[in-house]
Structure formats: C-alpha cells, structure tokens
Amino acid sequence: MSTAHTPDRPENGRNDDPQDRAPEHGHAPGQGQDERAGYKTDADSPAVDARDTASGAQDPAAANAEAEAPSRVELPEKQGSAGAIPQFDVTLQIRRYNPEVSDEVRWDEYKLTMYGTDRVLDALHKVKWEIDGSLSFRRSCAHGVCGSDAMRINGQNRLACKVLLKDLDLDKPITVEPIKGLPCEKDLIVDMEPFFQSYREIMPFLVAGGNEPTMERYQSPEDRARFDDTTKCILCAACTSSCPVFWTDGQYFGPAAIVNAHRFIFDSRDDAGDLRLEILNDKEGVWRCRTTFNCTEACPRGIQVTKAIAEVKNAILSRSM
C-alpha cells in the first residue's frame, strides 16, 4: 500500500481530469475564466463596454450552461477575475499507525501541489483520494462545525478544516498527528470514548423542575449572556487532548467536560447546578486544572476555556463557604 505514492505523483493526479476536480476543490485553474464572462457581476468588471462585447460573443454558451444547470453546481468564476490563485508545493508528514499491520508507528511524507484556498483537510483529501487510500482520518462537515477533524498540526491542536495551508510555514514539512492523550486506533483516528465518558458524567442536558411552562422557558438576554461563551463547544476534543494533565493518565475530567458543565451550571433555567458542582469537586475535577491555557489556545471556537474552568472553581468555592 505504502508504495503507491511517489513524490512526483501529485502532478500526474492533477492532470487526470481538471474539469471535474477544479469545481469540487473550489479553485479555478486560473486560465479560461473569461469564457464565462456572462457570470461576472458589474462590480467585477469596471470596463463595461469590454464586457458587453465579450458577453455578446459568449451568450449561446452561457444559455447552454444555464439550461443544464440543475444537475451541476457551478462555482462563481469571479475568483479568477481577481487573478489566478497562487499555487505552491507543500510537504506533508503524517503519522501513520495501523495495528492490523504493525504495532510500529511510521511517518509518511507526501509532496503535494496545493492552492492558496486549500486547507490542511484538502491536502489530506488529496492524499487519501489520489495517492494513498489507506490513510484514515475523521471528517464530516469539513467546515469547522461538526468537530470531527481535530488533529495535531505542526504540534498544535487544530481543526484540519479550519487551517489554511497558506497560513503555515511551507518551507518546512507540515506535520499531522492524531490528538494526544486518547488511544490511537488508526492513523489520525483516536478512541473518543474516555472523552465522551467525562462529558456524560457532568450531565450535559437541561434539568429543570418546578412548574413546567406550556411553552418555552423564558430567559432574559442577560441570563443568556452569562453562559454564552460555553454554548459554542462542538466537542472536537482539541482542548482536552491539549491538556498536559489529561495526557498523564486520562483521569482528569478535561476542559471540554468542564466547559459543558459550565454551560448548564450558569444557565438560569437549570436546577442541577449543585449536582454538577459536586461532580466536578472531585479529585480529578476542576482542581487538577493548572491554568496552562493550552485549552484556550487550542479551542477552534475561541471559547475562553480556562476562564470557564476558573468560574466553575469559584462557584464550587462560594457554594462550600
């Protein structure tokens, strides 16, 4: 399997079928964008008379494209009018592990030609789809919402779908590893069970008693704002797997569980805050936080994780005193 890739392969792959690949990846090849002048907006082409003649010449083609449109997704060509998308070579070093073949971990290197609009996830796709199909990683929405593709990119926990290649130092190889502290199952896939177990333990759901309203439970904007930051969590595990305390033995609840407890503890509609504080007042609870801020740095949603943990600490303290 591993012999399937050679450094010069990416160029071959790209020449296979540029028509099919280009729209899917979102990068127009750069030449030929004037063929579809009909799609240009006024803002994109200040030279009105030039556009008129061009569109006049291309009208039949544009009409054609429109007729068969329903089955095709045409990406707007205006990117092209702003100039060609820069193209560069990147070297990707991926940590490979397949327990069915060997217990040894190895690092595979791939040389790819990528574009300025590409993310690390696109590079991984390119490897998997065109070079080595045995590469395994999780991804679902690919747009930074589902939280599936957290991985260690150049030693930092990031979502592969949110890191643009052009923002990395391309002179050096880009290293991609699975997130740390959770058992690796294959390549970039880890067993998330310890992570989700901590999550389940803090009861991540609304517990509300009292008189049940017939409609929704009302909350003032101020009360809602109290825990707004921690509602943004997508459970990608980037924070928990960046925490040095969690790396030791995986017993610590971890930032993600505490963030999600915070989301309910400070929710004015929730009644089980005390219970959650009790759960987190554990030997492995909030007191193991050393405020190294790795979690805050790693969070792809920009949640102030360490601050949330500190607020839970204070809540436990003021409840006990």
Place this chain on the structure above:
Amino acid sequence: MSTPLKARISVPRSKDLEVNGVKYNRSSSRRNNFEMFAWLFMRLSGVVLLVLVFVHLYVNLLVEEGGVHAIDFGFVGGKWANPFWQVWDLLLLWLAMLHGTNGLRVIIDDYAEKDRTRFWLKVFLFVTSAFVILLGTLVIFTFEPCPVGADPALLASFCTAG
C-alpha cells in the same frame, strides 16, 4: 407532581462502561473537599508567604550592617529570644513546607503515570516533609543559645561575656 430532583434524574452517567475490553472508568470518585482546600491553601499561603519571606529577608540582610556576613549563631540566638520572631519563623517554616509539599504532591500527581509510583513518591515526600517540619519546630522552641553547664570553650562569645 413534585418528585425530588435527584430521583427524577435518570442519567446515562456511564459507570462500568467497557469498550473492547478496556474500562475507561475514573479510578475512584473521591468526593470530599480536600482538593478544594488544598487549592485554596496554595493561594492563601502563597500571599502570606510573600510577606513572611520578604520581611524575613529584609530584617536578616538589610537592617543590620554587613548583610549576609552578619548572620551567625549569635544573630539567630538573639532573634529567637524574642517570641515575635519565634512565631514569625514558625509560620514561615510551616507555610513554606506545606506549600512546597503540596506543590510537589501535585507535580507527582501530574507526572507519575502509575499509581504505585505515585504512592511511593508521595510516601517519601510526606515522610521527609514531616521530618523537616517537626525538626524545625523543635529547634525554634527549644533553642538555647547558652546551655547551662556546657563547656565554655564551645559557647558563643556573648554567653561568656555577660
């Protein structure tokens, strides 16, 4: 309609969960306030220690002429003749030792991966800390610069001068 809250919560709190023969349970849930008080103690003792340590340094090194060279057996003996400095040094000793011991305990928790390693490192830590604390306390309270009936040749000059 009104049932107690806890009874109403039937939660998937995932005890005894086993995946592929691996148990991911938290080793033991120890829910008392010890960790909370330890955390609080570190903060409070840290603030108090700042005052204790810097006053200690100021009095020992800057008030007297000669700095560190002025500190000798006689200096310490003179200081501990005053109950104020006895209490001050006792506080300094206990807070610094407990603060440091708890810090090391936390570091052992964070860096030792096996429970057995953890256990023995902590036993060693607690025994040595207890030894230092007790010995220090004993010295502060029983310190006698001019013991009666000792060989005059071994005593400090100010014992024989008076």
